[in-house]
Amino acid sequence: MYKLFEDRTRQFWILHTLGWLGFAIVNYLGSLVQETRDAYLIVVMLDSYIGWLITIPLRYAYQRVWHWTPWRMILTVLLLAFLVAAIWTAVRNFNYWEIYRHGARPDDWLKYIRDTPVAFYVILSWSGLYFGIKYYQTLQQEKQKSLTATNKAHEAQLKMLRYQLNPHFLFNTLNAISTLVLINETDTANKMVTRLSDFLRYSLYKDPINKVALEQEVYAARLYLEIEKVRFSERLSVAFDLESGTEKALVPSLILQPLIENAIKYAVASQINGGEIAITAKKFGHDLLLEVADNGPGMTITNGLPKSSDSGVGLVNTKERLSALYDNNFALVLTHNQPHGLKVNIRIPLELEKTEQEHA
Structure with missing residues (x-):
């Protein structure tokens, strides 16, 4: 009709x-x-x-x-x-x-x-x-x-915000690969190149307009963290805690990456002994709760964002992406971690990925 x-x-x-x-x-x-x-x-x-x-x-x-x-x-x-x-x-x-x-x-x-x-x-x-x-x-x-x-x-706007990949990450990664090659750690260098290639492929080919399953987002986060772990070795500790049933929850692609990047920069790289990053996903009613927490020195929070304008760029971009995708039906909150550190909490509507059987 x-x-x-x-x-x-x-x-x-x-x-x-x-x-x-x-x-x-x-x-x-x-x-x-x-x-x-x-x-x-x-x-x-x-x-x-x-x-x-x-x-x-x-x-x-x-x-x-x-x-x-x-x-x-x-x-x-x-x-x-x-x-x-x-x-x-x-x-x-x-x-x-x-x-x-x-x-x-x-x-x-x-x-x-x-x-x-x-x-x-x-x-x-x-x-x-x-x-x-x-x-x-x-x-x-x-x-x-x-x-x-x-x-x-x-x-x-979404594509612009999503593709603002920190150039320092690429510079540091390539510099680490070069160092590994010079000291004849070719196997480690090869693994790092492969992970970098997989991560860049994921970030470039996943449409920022479409949402992806949380398990895919966690896969990209692991690739990113494995690359950084080569640089920081034992100084970087990572913990994932995903509640059962959240793996198929739909989230914006690379929504965790800038939060993890901030945590590494201000909680791990800034400390001699490094730090720990904890990534959590839970269901709460009809919402999905995501959390990225660190045990770093913490920051001064003003109006829900760090006082440092440089550290807030990734968070501002994340908030603008969420606003474009979910209008007002979302929340991004920064709180102090205990006993020290920073926590970034994201609340978005719980949408589950449809299986092939459901499509049929």
Whole structure:
């Protein structure tokens, strides 16, 4: 049905035909009180067909006046509607006298157009419906254009925010690989190159508009952490705690990466003995709770973000991505970890990935 009415020209012909068919039915049923002869049905059908035919040129005339000034357009529409009503009235009366009255013509020719006000009302109603539907179509078209533009802007924004990969990460990783090659740790260097390749492939080929299962996000996080673990060795400790059933929960791709990156920079790299990062996922009613916590020195939190503008870039980007994807149905909260450190909590709606069996 939607495809049937998608084409505006086709939509006009369907509605135009149905409207005049409805006029014929209503007019005939209303005449049964006074007119009983079958010949009157022919007159009604002819009247409706002439009305259907004579209003077609109005469509093309109205298309030309659509962009005129309001008063000029209104006066033109009234004039055209009255002219068409007069012609239609004359033809209708001619059909009535020639077919129903068997050629018994009236004495005064003015009787052929005496019902013009009634016909004018019908034609004016047709004109009102035409402009009303055309205005609605135009409004919907503009609304669709606005939604498309907004979606494209959100898509571009999401991609921009998602692809802001920290260049220091690439520099440090490549520098570590170079060092491993120089000290003949070729196996470790090869593993690091493979993990970096897998991580970059994941980050580039996962559409930021589409959500991924949490298990895929954890896989990317492990790749990232394994690369960093080569750099920090025993100084970096990682713990994952995923509640059963959260593996198939849908999350924005690489939503954890900037949080883990911040934790490594400010909780692990800044301490001689390194630090620990704990990644947790839980279900809470109809929501999914994600948490990235560290045992670093912590930070001063202002308005829900670290006081340091540099450390807050990844968190600001994450919050903007969540806002673009979930509108206001999300939360990103920073709290102090105990006994020390920082916790980043994310709450998003719980959406589960559909299995192939469910699709079938």
